[in-house]
Amino acid sequence: MSLTEESGLPETTTRTSAVEPVPFGPGSYLWEHMGLYTSAFAGNCAFILQAMHPTVSVVSDQYSAFRTDPVGRAVRSFASVQTWVYGGEAAIEEGKRLREMHKPLVSFDEEGRRHHALSADAWAWVHVTGLYGTLMAARYFAPAPPTRAEEQRIFDEFMNLGRILRVPERMLPETLEDFWTSFDKTVDDTLEATKVALEVVDMMDKTPVAGPAALRPALARIGMATGRVGRFVTAGTLPPAAREKLGLTWTAADERRLRALGQAVARTSPLLPERVRYMPIAYRARVAARARQSLDHALATRPL
Amino acid sequence: MTLIEHGDPESVVPPTSADPVKPAARQEPEPFGPGSLMWDSFGMYTSMLAGNSAFILQVMHPSIGTVVDQLSSFRTDPVGRAVRSFTSVQTWIYGGRTAIEEGKRLREMHKPLSAVDENGVRHHALSAEPWAWVHLTGFYAASAAARYFSLEPWEEHEQQTFDEFMRLGRILQVPERMLPPTIADYWTYFNDMVENTLIPHRTAYHVLDGMEEVPPTVPAALHPVLKPLSLSVGRLGRLIITGTLPPVAREKLGLTWTAADERKLRVIGRTIARTTPFLPERVRYMPIAYKARVAARAQQNLEHALETRPL
Numbered sequence: 001m002s003l004t005e006e007s008g009l010p011e012t013t014t015r016t017s018a019v020e021p022v023p024f025g026p027g028s029y030l031w032e033h034m035g036l037y038t039s040a041f042a043g044n045c046a047f048i049l050q051a052m053h054p055t056v057s058v059v060s061d062q063y064s065a066f067r068t069d070p071v072g073r074a075v076r077s078f079a080s081v082q083t084w085v086y087g088g089e090a091a092i093e094e095g096k097r098l099r100e101m102h103k104p105l106v107s108f109d110e111e112g113r114r115h116h117a118l119s120a121d122a123w124a125w126v127h128v129t130g131l132y133g134t135l136m137a138a139r140y141f142a143p144a145p146p147t148r149a150e151e152q153r154i155f156d157e158f159m160n161l162g163r164i165l166r167v168p169e170r171m172l173p174e175t176l177e178d179f180w181t182s183f184d185k186t187v188d189d190t191l192e193a194t195k196v197a198l199e200v201v202d203m204m205d206k207t208p209v210a211g212p213a214a215l216r217p218a219l220a221r222i223g224m225a226t227g228r229v230g231r232f233v234t235a236g237t238l239p240p241a242a243r244e245k246l247g248l249t250w251t252a253a254d255e256r257r258l259r260a261l262g263q264a265v266a267r268t269s270p271l272l273p274e275r276v277r278y279m280p281i282a283y284r285a286r287v288a289a290r291a292r293q294s295l296d297h298a299l300a301t302r303p304l
Numbered sequence: 305m306t307l308i309e310h311g312d313p314e315s316v317v318p319p320t321s322a323d324p325v326k327p328a329a330r331q332e333p334e335p336f337g338p339g340s341l342m343w344d345s346f347g348m349y350t351s352m353l354a355g356n357s358a359f360i361l362q363v364m365h366p367s368i369g370t371v372v373d374q375l376s377s378f379r380t381d382p383v384g385r386a387v388r389s390f391t392s393v394q395t396w397i398y399g400g401r402t403a404i405e406e407g408k409r410l411r412e413m414h415k416p417l418s419a420v421d422e423n424g425v426r427h428h429a430l431s432a433e434p435w436a437w438v439h440l441t442g443f444y445a446a447s448a449a450a451r452y453f454s455l456e457p458w459e460e461h462e463q464q465t466f467d468e469f470m471r472l473g474r475i476l477q478v479p480e481r482m483l484p485p486t487i488a489d490y491w492t493y494f495n496d497m498v499e500n501t502l503i504p505h506r507t508a509y510h511v512l513d514g515m516e517e518v519p520p521t522v523p524a525a526l527h528p529v530l531k532p533l534s535l536s537v538g539r540l541g542r543l544i545i546t547g548t549l550p551p552v553a554r555e556k557l558g559l560t561w562t563a564a565d566e567r568k569l570r571v572i573g574r575t576i577a578r579t580t581p582f583l584p585e586r587v588r589y590m591p592i593a594y595k596a597r598v599a600a601r602a603q604q605n606l607e608h609a610l611e612t613r614p615l
Contacts, residue, residue: 072614079613090610097615281613284606291599298592299402302391303384304409 021092021163024085026289029150030157033134034085035282038269040078042141042262043133044230045237047077048197049187050129052242055115055122057194058107063117066196070203078279081130084164086285095164124162124171125186131158132183136237140262152176184239193245201246204231233258333404333474336397338600341461342468345446346397347593350580352390354449354573356541357548358441359389360508361498364553367427367434369505374419381521382514390590396475398596407475436473436482437497443469444494448548452573462487495552504556512557515541543569 024031033039050056060066066073083094105117115122134154138146146154155176162172173179204227235248236258243250275283336342345351363369372378378385395406417429429435446465450458466487473483484490516538522530546559547569554561586594 076614079615083610083613086606087610281606281609284602284609288599288602288606291595291602295398295592295595295599298595299395299399302395302592303388304392 019163019169021095021160023088023091023164024157024160025088026286026293028157029153030085030134030161031286033137035082035278035286036269037277037279038141038265039134039137040081040279041230042137042233042237042265043130044234045136046129046133048200048234048238048246049132049191049242050126051197051200052191052194052245053122053125053186054109054190054192054194055117055119056126057192057196058109058115059105059117059122061196062107063105066200079281082279082281084161086282088285091164095166099166120168120171121190123165124167127158127162127165127167128173128179128183130161131155131179132239133237134158140233140237140258141266143263143266155179184241187239187241191242191245193247197246201231201234201248204228204234229261233261333407334471335400335403335475336468336471337400338597338604340468341465342397342472343597343600345449347394347589347597348580349588349590350453350576351446351449352393352590353541353544353576354453354548355442355445356545357448358445360511360545360549360557361441361444361502361553362438363507363511364502364505364556365434365437365497366421366425366501366503366505367429367431368438369503369507370421370427371417371419371429371434373505373507373510375417379510379514379520383521391592394590394592396472398593400596403475407477411477432479432482433501435476436478439469439473439476439478440482440484440490440494440497442472443490444550445548452544452548452569453577455574455577466490495550498550498552502553502556504558508557512542512545515545540572544572 051060064073080094080098084091087094099118102117102123107115109115117123131154135146135151138150138154159172163169173182232254235243235250236254238246238248240250269277274286278286363372376385392406392410396403399406411430414429414435418426420426427434443466446469447458447462450456450461450465470483474480484493517534543565546554546561547565549557549559551561580588585597589597
């Protein structure tokens, strides 16, 4: 972290990372967890934290389809996230594509300040909130809270993910402690109750679920119920400082309910078949990796 | 195929000026994958059944017959020997990068193998002619298999099958000059070899006779039970091998083949061709082939999902 440019400057060219990113594969923590529907559900607070960043808020306010096509926008985001972890070589390509895609996105806020989607701190914030969301998912939606070693493992793998996502090397925290220090600082000093963050929180239990007209009343009810739980989980997994900034209340009873919900999900979801627990790209990648391992084993142990 | 060396100890000798391709220009072998004819046909148990005649043609070559006779475990452990052969063959087609390594491993393994025949002639396993002959008998077996055990017209696939066999030859490190450029060249060379080089080697008789016997590795107590089974399976195998040998090779071995035998083989072949497609893939293909096919499909499935993901 010795190379410091004035943070906030757009990274117009992709810097060559000191460490080349390695695609994820079986055996990693993210391979086991990132593709789970429950992880996506538990990690939603990351999106709110992103939207609370002034740059992310201003740019997505102007360019994102989250208002006109909220479901489509979410589906594309999840497909991209799955590709980072389960895409193999396609993950590296996806990291480059995302930077290219965000390159022209520049907006001005009310005070006339210029915000660039590729600015180092905004880009790094999107990545680092993913680490926070994953740690929260591990804390609330697992049978037992993660050990120090597990948290370290999640951290290490996220640093590799940061390189896949072309986060400038100097923006990657060196240790788990460094991460918490800079994370808390950003929440305290940089995040705001932005227009987009408030809108997204408000939308969560109002988002219409697409479907045939005849089913819409029923789907709306399902959408609302899911949205209410989602909103509850999101509020509970946000850092208290962020929650306060957004004016969300959180009681000790809420905390107990969230823990009970997390335990229930952690204990029941493993009983479901893999095909249902994992998102499509993740499921297929896992099947393909196992088939490949089975073939490699047969080849390695063949009679010579 | 004009340049045929007899019994040169190392087929890796520097090519002479007459060699059409210099080693430097040699095409790097490409592993096989889905979409090739080999991928669909090679790993089937039925292909192996029909391809057995290739083994007889191989040991009728004086060098192969002599080296196998003296150095192979085919008599003491015929089943183990066959399993290892079939596994290696599967690896050539379904091993991906491992196929390339397997080609190199086979050459390394055969490097020290040489044997002297009754006439005092020394034969090396790695000589260009026998090494190429092992590979070249494969295309013959494929054509014989297509004739008897397939419902599809051979002519439609002949050129592609031939091209893929030449690719396999490169995987097996067959010297480039030993690979015939055209199908016509292939048959000229093949017929000449059968006519003028192959002999009724005693190893060929050992293999044929061994087919009807209970393998010696089976415990003696089981022999009475397995004897009738081995005899009937062996008899069927022998009928198929005899029928799928070129007539000249059959004559050299003194094997009889009647019009009634031919009719019987055709009926068996058609029955196999019509019924086996109904069996599940897991049963029709040998283990490595099956796993490779499953893995390739799973990979294609993933790639499709990645390519069509909403951006």
